[in-house]
Amino acid sequence: DTIYASSVPTVQANDANSLLLAVFAVITFYLAIASLRTDLVLTAIIWLIFIGLVVLSVGAVANSVDITEAGGWIVLLFAVLAWYHAAGDIIESTFGRKVLPFGPAPLR
Secondary structure (H helix, E strand, O other): OOOOOOOOOHHHHHHHHHHHHHHHHHHHHHHHHOOOOOHHHHHHHHHHHHHHHHHHHHHHOOOOOHHHHHHHHHHHHHHHHHHHHHHHHHHHHHHHOOOOOOOOOOOO
């Protein structure tokens, strides 16, 4: 019995990765619309996740290192903002008040 690392043939791996990323991009798009009623930082995080998934999906299907690298930089940017937002939530919980600003909701 041979155990295969993947059930996707190597030739189709980029297409499979692209499809997976695209599916998550669609789900994230719904979240991005909903995030417009939250704070500005969270909205930026969710939209950057969406853009990052789209760019990574395009990079995978095009087999482009440059496009994939651009998607990686977008992912790093949203990660930094997510750490900021998480820190703000934890600090607010500890101090009992907002310390780090998140900005107003883009849509009211």
